[in-house]
Amino acid sequence: MTAKPVSIAVVGSGYVGLVAAVCFAEIGHSVICVDNDERKVATLRAGELPIHEDFLAELLARHRNTRLQFTTDLPSAAREAEAIFIAVGTPQSDSGNADLSYVDAVATQIARSIDSYKVIVEKSTVPVYTNEWIRRVVERNGTSSTNFDVASNPEFLREGTAVSDFLHPDRIVIGADSEQAADVLKAIYAPLTSGDYYRSEHAVIGQRTISDPPPVLLTSTKAAELIKHASNAFLAMKISFINAVANVCEAVDANVEEVARGVGLDKRIGSQFLRAGIGYGGSCFPKDVAAFRYVAEQLSVDFGILSEVEKINDEQKRRFFNKVRSALWTFRGKRLAVLGLAFKGGTDDVRESPAFDIIRMLLAEGCTIVAFDPAATERAKAELPPSPSLQYAEELYAAATGADALLILSDWPQFGELDLEKLQTLLRYPIVIDGRNLYDPREMLERGFTYLSVGRPAVYPARETAGARSLR
Numbered sequence: 001m002t003a004k005p006v007s008i009a010v011v012g013s014g015y016v017g018l019v020a021a022v023c024f025a026e027i028g029h030s031v032i033c034v035d036n037d038e039r040k041v042a043t044l045r046a047g048e049l050p051i052h053e054d055f056l057a058e059l060l061a062r063h064r065n066t067r068l069q070f071t072t073d074l075p076s077a078a079r080e081a082e083a084i085f086i087a088v089g090t091p092q093s094d095s096g097n098a099d100l101s102y103v104d105a106v107a108t109q110i111a112r113s114i115d116s117y118k119v120i121v122e123k124s125t126v127p128v129y130t131n132e133w134i135r136r137v138v139e140r141n142g143t144s145s146t147n148f149d150v151a152s153n154p155e156f157l158r159e160g161t162a163v164s165d166f167l168h169p170d171r172i173v174i175g176a177d178s179e180q181a182a183d184v185l186k187a188i189y190a191p192l193t194s195g196d197y198y199r200s201e202h203a204v205i206g207q208r209t210i211s212d213p214p215p216v217l218l219t220s221t222k223a224a225e226l227i228k229h230a231s232n233a234f235l236a237m238k239i240s241f242i243n244a245v246a247n248v249c250e251a252v253d254a255n256v257e258e259v260a261r262g263v264g265l266d267k268r269i270g271s272q273f274l275r276a277g278i279g280y281g282g283s284c285f286p287k288d289v290a291a292f293r294y295v296a297e298q299l300s301v302d303f304g305i306l307s308e309v310e311k312i313n314d315e316q317k318r319r320f321f322n323k324v325r326s327a328l329w330t331f332r333g334k335r336l337a338v339l340g341l342a343f344k345g346g347t348d349d350v351r352e353s354p355a356f357d358i359i360r361m362l363l364a365e366g367c368t369i370v371a372f373d374p375a376a377t378e379r380a381k382a383e384l385p386p387s388p389s390l391q392y393a394e395e396l397y398a399a400a401t402g403a404d405a406l407l408i409l410s411d412w413p414q415f416g417e418l419d420l421e422k423l424q425t426l427l428r429y430p431i432v433i434d435g436r437n438l439y440d441p442r443e444m445l446e447r448g449f450t451y452l453s454v455g456r457p458a459v460y461p462a463r464e465t466a467g468a469r470s471l472r
């Protein structure tokens, strides 16, 4: 790659920090990734990964100990770098506000360490006023304003496809209020924006190519901060919107997928993020919608739609729970198979997983649950420990054996390819309640299942149809 390598420190080795550090090394920079968790740093130094992401292991192996180092020593990493990316957690506080104490602590340490010009870059998702606070904290701790700039470079990667999202982005947003800071960030992303990276035979394959590299959007720091919050809030809004449409569909026996297809073909709307289900979860949407709502409240801006987005999302889980009740009548003593614990398929992350809320509601009603997830079981056990009423199966069909009904709560591809004949023989009753719409209701009916999904007509085998409607 022809662009000049930049010396980069990335503080925080969570999803965003670790993926960014590995990918910066992949596009030719010299990177030091900092974390105060000694065990995590030791793990990474040994070439092991605390998270699962496609391509991450091979890129770590490719660059570890050459262009990519790991350390707990923030002061020396900050001193050596031209650009310092802050990618530490910004958890949600009780008010919905983002808790910025980790960002504050890192900014203070950076200020006390640096002795030459640095660009301090916010990579974590932060509220719009954060860059001003970082600037103030750094100055208060003795660094002259001529010795640093604060910039914002939000990240739009999704868990499960984080590496290819990073290297093949829809856009790169650089929020900087000085030319010097913008130039450093432009140099960092030059291998992608020039298309050079995609020339390499080892490049991770994705949507971008030499002739179609990602565009750069240069904005003010504040606008960049807002782009991130507004993007996540908009995507969450799309999901809540289609979930509300799904509820209307249920009331009139229409199919939300037909509606979503018809709506999404309008290019102004777009077809993505219109999958109805049990609501969004994960470490980003719930936290970011709440934080954006809080920011608006603080600025006396009436942004009530964000509260509605949250309300619909919460309600969606209760509606699903009621759907399970409508199929089973009573809960006490029933044994349910649950497929999916992660907040979506393809990840082991259970943070803010809608599956957990539903499981808790069912357990509170006296059900016994046997759950299965291809990757998230260990993490799930830490949050919901096994008990006589909650067991974790090691194999999918073991969860289904003897169950009164099967619930699908995450969209892992293998949950959409179940051996339905086998399932018929294993389940005590052939009842599937699908929170992710992975099956065609007509096919499920032909196979003899009672099948309830989201925003689509419920189907009952002939022996059950008489009276099923009146019972709903």
Ligand code: UGA
Pocket (backbone or CB within 6 Å): 125, 155, 156, 157, 158, 159, 160, 232, 235, 239, 272, 273, 274, 275, 276, 277, 278, 279, 280, 281, 282, 283, 284, 285, 343, 344, 345
């Ligand atoms: C999300 C955004 O998609 C990324 O662009 C962003 O960078 C990231 O948050 C972040 O801020 O770090 P992620 O949380 O990994 O990424 O997951 P998504 O694939 O967006 O899914 C979020 C939730 O929405 C999941 O629970 C998923 O099942 C649900 N979802 C998604 C739906 O219910 N319907 C849909 O149509 C799409």
